[in-house]
Amino acid sequence: MKTKQPTLSEFLHQWLAPQSVQNYLYTIENFLKLHPKAKRYMYKDMVNYLAAVRVMYPNIQTTIRILSAIKKYYDFLVWTGQRTDHPCQTLTVKTGSNHSIQLQDLFTSIELEMLMQRENRYRHLENRNKVLLSLLIYQGLTSDEIIRLDVDNIDLDNATVLVKGSNKLHRRTLFLQAKQIQLLSKYIHHTRPEMLRSKTSKLIITKLGHPITVDSINAMVEPLAALFPDRNLNPRSIRMSVIANWMNEKKLPLEQVQELAGHKWPSTTEKYRKMDNLKQRELINSYFPL
Template structure:
């Protein structure tokens, strides 16, 4: 089997059998393309069946010399491992050359979090005299109140709102659905936006089910949400590096600091593995000190 046939089959496997999103599939295919570029740069013609673990080790040295950071190297290796796993499953190769390769060590860099005063100050900085003000307020309330990814926020559908029972249905990574509780404040401002503001927007055909729209009637983009949040952080005088994910991170951190069960937080965030959720268990020194003083018998 040649490279093109292997990539075509791999793409179908990722879409049909692993149900991955289009963006993830594209990233995996791009990872395999990097391996092809490596062989081309070395003027070596390699068939899929002849790739060895030493070839892959040389490839990792090559991408490191190109200046690729360890987290990116780890992600590329993950894509290649998925590719060779597919080749083994299809009996195209008998031995997986990537099986014994280890990902480069990566440090977990935690994003900034916002405390409740900072979150309130950003929400209060929204100009509600403008039509988009109520939309932006509802978006921030949901980002923080439900811990959504920005793609989950922009893709939120009216048909997936179950506000009478305080839940919304989210389509997360890998097209996996989950139900997430939504608080009273978020419900209040979401209803105000839908009932009083959104009804006056001329929605583009086919986009009627999307909750959050721009002025032209299309679903709001992830870039626009990012820019709105950057602008509000500046107006609130917050100097931290803020993004939509900051609200998701703050949501999880505040829940865990308040004593929430890690498994429950994992479910709400839509994490496949609890080890991913554990990144949110970082707690500041003051909180740890207060916990020791309050609960340790010798304090």
């Protein structure tokens, strides 16, 4: 005698409290009503659907609840043998303050260029500061990456800088801009030797001749914030702006931006993509038809 297959409701009752079952069923029924072919959805379909949910419901907790319910639906399909794979098992919704990039608070390429115009009353520091700022606004390096740069990481002949990897970011070789070559050549061959007070291989040093620290970089950038009193200018927001500009101003492919930024995951880079209102409407209409 053939065993009767459990219903979705019966399956959910094995795992959830009664009230949660009702909430999950409501969400799943709405999902299936809007997406009658959802039984055959693949990972890419679910990624696009989740993106539409994020646009439709800005509250992160709503997105988490919807994804949790839909995951249980696909758990049910796998458990009952209707599918052999789970299209959204590995999908997650990142929570916390950094789950989205506030692109409107960042800086354009033209605004970042303004930082290079600042003059310094100390002759040596002006050259050093421009070198440091150029690595922030052209290569989008983090403060930690800058303090770990050695002189031999700069290849003036090939116009490249070798950026060391870390547990958060990939090692990478980035091209220098033409305007940086002269700055770096002057700094490495003239300014830095005159500033040096102790033996070190580190590229960027302080006015006292010692390797620069992250705090010193923050202190150097801080006075520049007066240029943009309504926004938060710091090394981190500069890097974020550079990445956003690669993506949205220069229209570089996501894979290239990921490589330039040293991101380990494409999803980290994707957060910097600006979606215009038309694309938002198209995405919502595709997955939430009226």
